[in-house]
Amino acid sequence: MERPSQRGAVRRRVLIVDDEMINREILGNMLKDIYDVEFAENGKQAYEILCEDKDRYSLMLLDLLMPVMDGRTLLEMVRQDSVFDKMPIIVMTQESEAEVESIKAGAADFISKPYKRPEIILARCERIIDLYEQKTIISETERDPLTGLYSREFFFEYVRRIEQYALDISWNAVVIDIEHFHLINEIYGRKEGNVVLRKIADVIESHLDDIFGMACRIDADTFYACLSDNIDTEQFAEDIIRETEGISLTSARIRLRVGIYNNVDRNEPPETWFDHAKIACNHLRGDYANQVAYYDSELHKKQVYHERLISDIDDSIKNRDFIVYYQPKYAIQHDTPQLKSAEALIRWDHPELGMISPGDFIPLFEKNGLIQKLDRYVWEEACRQIGRWKDKFGITIPVSVNVSRIDIYEPDLEDCLFKILDDNGIQSSDLMLEITESAYADNAARLIEVIDHLRSEGFLIEMDDFGSGYSSLNMVTTLPIDVLKMDMKFVRNMLNDDKSLKLVELVMDIAKFLKVPVVAEGVEEQQQLDILRDMGCEVIQGYYFSKPVTSEEFETFIEKELERQHEQEGGDLK
Numbered sequence: 001m002e003r004p005s006q007r008g009a010v011r012r013r014v015l016i017v018d019d020e021m022i023n024r025e026i027l028g029n030m031l032k033d034i035y036d037v038e039f040a041e042n043g044k045q046a047y048e049i050l051c052e053d054k055d056r057y058s059l060m061l062l063d064l065l066m067p068v069m070d071g072r073t074l075l076e077m078v079r080q081d082s083v084f085d086k087m088p089i090i091v092m093t094q095e096s097e098a099e100v101e102s103i104k105a106g107a108a109d110f111i112s113k114p115y116k117r118p119e120i121i122l123a124r125c126e127r128i129i130d131l132y133e134q135k136t137i138i139s140e141t142e143r144d145p146l147t148g149l150y151s152r153e154f155f156f157e158y159v160r161r162i163e164q165y166a167l168d169i170s171w172n173a174v175v176i177d178i179e180h181f182h183l184i185n186e187i188y189g190r191k192e193g194n195v196v197l198r199k200i201a202d203v204i205e206s207h208l209d210d211i212f213g214m215a216c217r218i219d220a221d222t223f224y225a226c227l228s229d230n231i232d233t234e235q236f237a238e239d240i241i242r243e244t245e246g247i248s249l250t251s252a253r254i255r256l257r258v259g260i261y262n263n264v265d266r267n268e269p270p271e272t273w274f275d276h277a278k279i280a281c282n283h284l285r286g287d288y289a290n291q292v293a294y295y296d297s298e299l300h301k302k303q304v305y306h307e308r309l310i311s312d313i314d315d316s317i318k319n320r321d322f323i324v325y326y327q328p329k330y331a332i333q334h335d336t337p338q339l340k341s342a343e344a345l346i347r348w349d350h351p352e353l354g355m356i357s358p359g360d361f362i363p364l365f366e367k368n369g370l371i372q373k374l375d376r377y378v379w380e381e382a383c384r385q386i387g388r389w390k391d392k393f394g395i396t397i398p399v400s401v402n403v404s405r406i407d408i409y410e411p412d413l414e415d416c417l418f419k420i421l422d423d424n425g426i427q428s429s430d431l432m433l434e435i436t437e438s439a440y441a442d443n444a445a446r447l448i449e450v451i452d453h454l455r456s457e458g459f460l461i462e463m464d465d466f467g468s469g470y471s472s473l474n475m476v477t478t479l480p481i482d483v484l485k486m487d488m489k490f491v492r493n494m495l496n497d498d499k500s501l502k503l504v505e506l507v508m509d510i511a512k513f514l515k516v517p518v519v520a521e522g523v524e525e526q527q528q529l530d531i532l533r534d535m536g537c538e539v540i541q542g543y544y545f546s547k548p549v550t551s552e553e554f555e556t557f558i559e560k561e562l563e564r565q566h567e568q569e570g571g572d573l574k
Contacts, residue, residue: 012058043069079106147201155216170229181221325548387424428458488522
């Protein structure tokens, strides 16, 4: 009768090895209702049967005393063969003193002859098969199949277990990341990329042989290592980096970034240890002078600070804690400079942290995509202010706003802009869109397509930070732009650095070739203004005229411009 625990299950195969026919028949009758049973009369025949189908059997019942090849010899052969070493073996013999010997030799269990109670033998067979199948599943899933290091799940489980019992040991978390690994896959193929991963894993594991530690591959190109506190983590990192540099594929050079969190906080879960170490590792992005960074109190404070900024952005947008400041732009190709337009610049007056520098939150929001929320907030505020000034003064002050890379690829960009314009009764030409030069190098074809369409709808496009070095001269001739904004560091250094002055001249020449005006940022001195005017620069902004100010303060410049126009009767602010 079929046992309930086996109903619907795949029938396992059992090999009974015994030279006595009566024993084979007794065991076969006990097992045949549950298992597919096969027989061998001696160890040699059993081994030949095993070799015919290497993954066929779930259990072997083995007699020790047999002719041709005895059970002890077969047990030794099977345990030394990696193909069969996971198959459980139950030894059967009348030699009660052979039990310990058999278990030491690799047997999973021991049954004494004669066989008195079939239900006990069946239960022991089932238990042994279940245990070994579970062990096999664990052994196959605890290791990363590519590198042989621990898998993520087992790594953290083992770390938790060891940490729980090794209370007198402190731990260090190490994150190892391969710089630009995706390029290795793209250039040399995934097969060669896998070779690199295996070699790096071998290097890591070789340094764990003699120390108290463990490692895993956490994802495609990142490894974690957990080391006891008596390990010099700096030396460990340097050794891994040095030995990895010897791994080469054609002309590819392998470069690692290593983040270390020493003496971890044991009140935090292990996953958090490595989150901290990864922050240190990520801190090295773009740093080609250093390859090792440490998570310390300063980095922790910065992390907490950034997390606070991220969590507060929505409330601050809702509560209008973000304030748009305006810096005036003046046309200088006249006897008296004329107010031309303004640039919208965001400031954060946090209710608890006070004024927060844009250098703190803008790069952070650009990195995690939140900049899109902030950009749209600025667009709305700037358009609302253009409309207010138009109603109050009867003139239009065009305002430049930043458009981030992430904004460019949003399918609703155009709809969003036109809705904001319509809500405030202004035209597309009133809102100038600033796009940094670096964005053109990111995905030029897509960017050009989007900008061409925006220009066809009447928007003016300003390339911001031109000259910062991202775009090639060849690319510049194809870029759809209306204004070049010169990188302010050239202007600031032009009086003291001949190279900067030459670069300013070069930018002006490029603008003349493209037949577009130049806006020079960062102008602070009369001499800078005079030189730029002589070069043909049309518009400048900077502290020479004003720092960025609130919308109320900016109205002073509008009033002065209206007075100037009234006096000269012929000026026109457009």
